[in-house]
Amino acid sequence: MNFLIFAAAVFVAAFVLEKAVRKVFRVPKREGRLYRYVNETHRWTEWSIAGAVFTGGIAVAFWNPGVELFYLLIAFYLLLYSARAFFEWKFERKSRQYILSLFTMILLVGLLWIINGPLAFILK
Known part of the structure; x- marks a missing residue:
């Protein structure tokens, strides 16, 4: 029960913070799907990071339980969102989406x- 309350509070806080970041930094909302890749290199980079972390996670869990x-999960998010912010900054700087990715x-x-x-203790 504690976890459900915590998860709901985090969801609401993330929603409010995202709206605040969009307003303060003037980041427009994108139309369409949940996420749109900048180009094919960006798509391949993100999928490569996901595949490498998944393979590495299986290897680590197998050889060193x-x-x-x-x-590994923290490293995954750091790599994924750093690459995402870099590609957004490099190829679509005017959209300012990289600010939201870093946030x-x-x-x-x-x-x-x-x-x-x-x-x-919430997860226990």
């Missing part, structure tokens, strides 16, 4: 750190 995969990366990594650290 005592290791927490939590750190999302900081929010996700911070949330994972909080869940694994000070609020670990």
